[in-house]
Amino acid sequence: AQSVTQLDSHVSVSEGTPVLLRCNYSSSYSPSLFWYVQHPNKGLQLLLKYTSAATLVKGINGFEAEFKKSETSFHLTKPSAHMSDAAEYFCVVTTSYGQNFVFGPGTRLSVLP
Amino acid sequence: DTEVTQTPKHLVMGMTNKKSLKCEQHMGHRAMYWYKQKAKKPPELMFVYSYEKLSINESVPSRFSPECPNSSLLNLHLHALQPEDSALYLCASSQVLQGARNSPLHFGNGTRLTVT
Numbered sequence: 001a002q003s004v005t006q007l008d009s010h011v012s013v014s015e016g017t018p019v020l021l022r023c024n025y026s027s028s029y030s031p032s033l034f035w036y037v038q039h040p041n042k043g044l045q046l047l048l049k050y051t052s053a054a055t056l057v058k059g060i061n062g063f064e065a066e067f068k069k070s071e072t073s074f075h076l077t078k079p080s081a082h083m084s085d086a087a088e089y090f091c092v093v094t095t096s097y098g099q100n101f102v103f104g105p106g107t108r109l110s111v112l113p
Numbered sequence: 114d115t116e117v118t119q120t121p122k123h124l125v126m127g128m129t130n131k132k133s134l135k136c137e138q139h140m141g142h143r144a145m146y147w148y149k150q151k152a153k154k155p156p157e158l159m160f161v162y163s164y165e166k167l168s169i170n171e172s173v174p175s176r177f178s179p180e181c182p183n184s185s186l187l188n189l190h191l192h193a194l195q196p197e198d199s200a201l202y203l204c205a206s207s208q209v210l211q212g213a214r215n216s217p218l219h220f221g222n223g224t225r226l227t228v229t
Contacts, residue, residue, distance in 0.1 A: 034217050034218075036218075036220075041201075041222075041223075041225065042222050042223070043117070043119075043203055043220035043221050043222040043223050044156070044203070044205075044218070044220040045220070046217050046218075046219070049217050090155055092218075100169075101158075101218060103155035103156060104155065105154075105155055106153075106154070106155050108153075
């Protein structure tokens with residue numbers, strides 16, 4: 001069985017400071033991992049994906065994530081937060097070739113001026 | 114802008130009404146999904162269609178009836194809903210990659226449904 005833990009339900013940072021959103025997963029097999037962002041009343045937008053290529057993955061809007069198998073982690077980072085980054089972020093794991101995507105509970109990011 | 118289009122954006126319906134949600138994608142994806150999302154929660158999977166055939170039904174009540182008329186379209190027919198069915202309904206699509214790693218989900222902006 002697969003599962004995803006997002007350790008922080010809410011993270012608050014000041015504009016211009018680094019962002020760290022944590023994600024740990026549990027999987028019996030080699031996972032594919034994704035980060036999505038959701039702004040209010042919008043759908044989910046793919047930020048980045050890991051599918052067994054490079055362990056450091058770069059995404060859109062300056063975000064990146066590092067896959068660490070030994071720690072079963074896939075934390076999302078950004079060097080400098082922008083006001084427009086305030087949103088809900090979901091970490092997602094899947095290990096099958098089918099359509100079973102498991103979502104984490106989400107982390108709400110607030111960016112203070 | 115999203116490449117998955119959902120209509121309508123908002124829908125208010127009474128418990129005796131019949132309505133339909135529509136979803137369209139032109140990315141050539143052969144898997145399409147319906148998710149339900151309540152406030153401050155992650156999306157919950159309802160249905161998956163793969164090559165226009167229903168492949169996953171997550172024990173959804175029969176008042177929700179999905180339909181996949183062709184590879185680009187996905188509908189969700191609603192009948193006799195309850196107030197607790199009020200939520201954001203999200204459509205998504207993905208490639209079906211045989212013998213390869215998973216393709217990500219591509220989401221529409223959703224339909225905000227209110228049942229009165």
